[in-house]
Amino acid sequence: MALQITWFFIWGLLWAVFFMTDGFDFGIGSLLPFMARNDREKRIMINAMGPFWDGNEVWLVAAGGVTFAAFPLLYATMFSSLYSALMLILFALILRGVAMEFRGQSENPVWRQVWDLCIFGGSLVPAILFGVAFANIFRGVPIDQNGVYHGTLFTLLNGYGLLGGALFLLMFLEHGALWLAIKTEGDLHDRAVRFAGGLWWILVAVALLFLICTKFETRLYDNYYANPILFLLVIVNLAAFIQIKLFLIRKAYFTAWFSSALAIVCCTFFGIIGLFPSVFPSSIDAAYSLTAFNSSSSPLTLKIMLIVVATFVPIVLAYQIWAYHLFSGKVTEEDLASEDAY
């Protein structure tokens, strides 16, 4: 029991870290055609995430791998149920990843436009679809007692699912704009700051709407009513959102970005805690829901994986933080002149 509960939270944590790290890449990619006024600015935006996005994306692979290892039945049911949505995400990620490496290999403007479009679509689509997918998981998905999904891609595009998609996109856009504020100078920097400041109002409005709709569309609050202390998480979450604005006003961009990261993690955990012990609730009958207890691996596998994760995740965090520190400066003209810049 304790092992499965531990794994439930590690599972949630890995998704949260993925959204927190790759989230700003998705945001910057989605902003690319709107915020950059010329090729130079595009290159600055792409190089702002250049050294990091690859390592960030591995958190998705880790989250997927851990789902497979710790909750095989969840892995099987969730990804076969969300087949088309996940395929769209995967194709988007393929195009984004290749585009990052390929766009700089030729000066040809058509070549660059094609890959810029891939970076844009490859960032926008996952940002929305991850939100749609998670909102649907919070709400419950039509799976029967054999874990067979009774629906299509369009079943997922219900009002609450789309609201989740909008919330994720807005969070990532804010997150990306704040990262640009940290990494850029001059005109682009000023535009990123203005955008983050204006977007903030919409983000908070949608986040509040999501909290309210969650009350009517899902059973997430049941756990919160049973243990009111959990409402602290919602308070911290709202405080993190407010801090983004406060630090923006004070021009403390890194702290503002950090508040945004905290808000994303809290948002993810708001859902994760509400779900517990379910991991993939059925909307047909609660008895068909997958839980941390009926979908997990054997205790031996859970123990081995716990040792693996407890050993390697701190090491990964250490070298990733080192890498962030190494490239903590602003992206300048000089950096673009370097042979290996994108």
Added chain:
Amino acid sequence: MDVVMLSRLQFAAATMFHYLFVPLTLGLSVLVACMETQYVRTGDETYLSMTRFWGKIFLINFALGVVTGITLEFQFGTNWSGYSAYVGDIFGSLLAIEATAAFFLESTFIGVWIFGWDKLSKKAHAACMWLVAGASNLSAVWILIANGWMQHPVGFDLRGGRAEMVSFSDVVFNPFGWLQFFHVLPAAFVLAAFLIMGISAWHLLKKQHVDFFTRSFKIGLVTGLAASLVVAAEGDFHAAHVAKVQPAKLAAMETHWDTKTNAPVYLFSVPDEENEKNLIEIGELPGLLSFLAFKDVNAEVRGLKEFPRDERPPVLLTSLAFKGMVGLGTFFILITVAGWFLRNRLVESPVYLRIMLFAIPLPYIANQLGWLLTEVGRQPWIVQGLMKTTDGVSPVDPTQVMISLIAFILVYGTLGAAGFYLVANHAKKGPEAVGTEV
């Protein structure tokens, strides 16, 4: 087509495309790390240009390898949910270990390597490339342990309708996975070596950047010669292990129908699966199969007829893949030995250089054939002896799989073409393309 066939095709397309890029990643990462180390040690600028020039080809390739690998992981869930639920306890944990112990390292430090030229000391920068190379190869270890388990499942109990791990060490030290690793790894080095030699040959034929490409060619030659010998020697151990644990695959490899002692190898044979015999048998070498499989010319080798028809792999495809792989492997040894004798007069050996230029695709084909043999030869099992492929598939609508299969072919085809164009373009420009004059 039914969902099983569509899913098989999709997985085959995704895996084979992924494996166009992986072997180069494994081999070239180590060679680029060696070049950069030589630069740090000697200060010789040619080694720096080599690192830059071959490193760029590595990077184009690496990007395609990574993104296509991510889709493979998720396809186990999307298309093979029966399989995932059945073996997740073991197979899933190996994939998760790969991600946390190796893939993170590789992906983080490749970013540092690309952007860190001015931010790190020379030594630290070279160390980053070693981390990338080491982590790439460590990834291969975990993936092959996972694949080895599908070929020869060990260390588990069947409980509650699934395979549960009972011994982690049995799973990790499964000889099948390690035999695959020590075959796949040198095969990857052969591929990287032939790519280096082929591109170098093109420039040497034109007598441009002669010093740069002669030195590059020699690095490729030494690597290619050593690696192709190791592949062949290790392949022998591997086949002997296959004989023990996958007798149907061995019989299909050699189109061996009747169980007999002193079993022969045919240099060329075409099976007739319907009538359980060979249509054509050329070059019979008596006793060789018995010897190769069990190191005894009189050993008994089980024939395909011993297995029920629905438990035999597709014989024609399996045997052609095997013969093609072995034939190419032999060619790699011969042509690199010839290169060894010509190594000091490469520029005066245009015929040899031309052969090496046109040999670039051959190791790609050999690597693909090797995997075709491994995976097709295991059919109809998804996990040898435990679970059939038909039982592993997801209960999803075939239309979805059809659409995603078409999307895979279109997207991968386009990306493959773009990647090929970039590598060819960069290779043609030569070391000047990356700045440092030679």
